[in-house]
Amino acid sequence: MDGTTPIDETLLRSLTPGVLAILVRRGADFAAAEDAVQDALVEAVRAWPAERPRDPKGWLVTVAWRRFLDATRADAARRRREDRVDEEPTPGPVAGRDDTLQLYFLCAHPSLTASSAVALTLRAVGGLTTRQIADAYLVPEATMAQRISRAKRTVSGVRFEQPGDVATVLRVLYLVFNEGYSGDVDLAAEAVRLTRQLAAAVDHPEVAGLLALMLLHHARRASRTAPDGSLVPLAEQDRSRWDTVAIAEGIGILQKALVRDQLGEFQAQAAVAALHADALRAQDTDWVQIVEWYDELVRLTDSPVVRLNRAVAVGEADGPRAGLAALAELDPSLPRYAAVAAHLHERDGDGETAARLYADAARRATNLAERDHLNRRAARLNSP
Incomplete structure (x- = not known):
């Protein structure tokens, strides 16, 4: 035995947003604070296996703040920035205040695009590396690094005290969840973890x-x-x-x-x-109740996608003809419109029309698994 203990990556990721929030509250701009926190995480990976600190969060705050001050003093605008920061705090337990919620709001700032907000949330709140985020979104690491850097610059001038929009934060987390699993990061599980954290804070x-x-x-x-990867x-x-x-x-x-x-x-x-x-x-x-809940969703959102899903539920609750009638009120160019129409025609016994629509839906599908599923549906109906 060499006396070392494995690094707890889950712990590091859970501490990241709180440490970053403390630096921002002390006066560090977001981009510089995030860089300092990443440096502290690298140092933790190096040092903690030999001797894990009693107060991991306090250790990270101390190291990150030192990195920030070092970078600030080396900057050409040293005097202007140092007017905004206090002297280095004495190492010790971190105050109980938790600014993680404000960090969620900052990462979901309305000035950011949806993709940038998601990437910044995963980096700053989720504690993921740029490579992990790039792998999850199947883009080059350099591309993701540029996206995150632009997002950090965008929010660097935002006052940390400004109230945030819970609805925007929730939409960003929902986007993360819908990415599912890719690379070595389970984004669905990560979204659940972050939403639990948010629920504990608000x-x-x-x-x-x-x-x-x-x-x-x-x-x-x-x-x-x-088992073969096909959709069920x-x-x-x-x-x-x-x-x-x-x-x-x-x-x-x-x-x-x-x-x-x-x-x-x-x-x-x-x-x-x-x-x-x-x-x-x-x-x-209970399809009748499901239709009632979709009626509530239509009232809340008036979303064409909700109306499309409602047509499926109506087809189950009141029969395929009723579902087709509800579908006829919608724009045929909607994503999944052809797939829903095919399903309802199949349930109504019109296999020929259903097969044609399944094939049409497969041609429009952007997901390979979904395309294969729709093609199999069409082939089954076209078989003798």
Whole structure:
């Protein structure tokens, strides 16, 4: 034995946003603070296996602040910046104040594009490396580094005391969750972790709604693909593989949010997911209630995508002809319109039209697994 202990990467990632927030609150601009924190993390990876500090967060704050001061003193604008910073604090326990929530708001600033906000959130709040984020989004590391650098410059001039928009933060986290799994980082699990962190910091029913929605969707993950990688539709999934612990937690969180009578989009989406999760068999699904929740979502968002999903639910609750009637009110150029139309025509017994529409939907699909699934549906209907 060499007396060393493995570095706890999960701990480092969980401490990152708090350390960064402390530096920004002390007067460091965001870009410089983020660079200093990354330097401190590198130093932790080097030093901690030999001797882990008693106060890991305080250690990181001290090292990051020193790196920031060193960089500031070396900068041509040293005097102007040093007017904004205090003397180096004495090492010791970090004050209890947690500015992580403000960091979420900063990374989801409205001046950023959605992709930049997601990348910056994963870097600053999630503690992921640029390489990990680049691998997850299947882009070169240099491209991701440029995207993150631009985002850091954009928010560097934003006052840390400005109130943030919870809705924007939630949309960024939802985008992260929908990226799923890629590279060596499970972005869906990372989004759940970050949303848990946000839920612990802010008492908001929509934050709870998003966490419930993520848990309920994530609970079905193991059954969504076959061993060969092909997609398995919800109705055909092996429900014994669903994570019942996550489902129970998600439903519990949702129920507590709903009783506050401040309904929002994510709570309504979670209610739909809960009704799916609550059905032991596909044929037990309460489609009438699902249609009612989609009606609420239409009222809240007036989203064409919501109306498209509602048409599917209407087709299950009231029959495929009713679903097709609801679909006829929508723009055929909508993504997945052809796939939904094919499903409803197939249920109505019109296999020829359904096969044609499945093939059309496959040509429009941007995801390879989805394209293969739709082509298989078309081939099955075209077979004698």
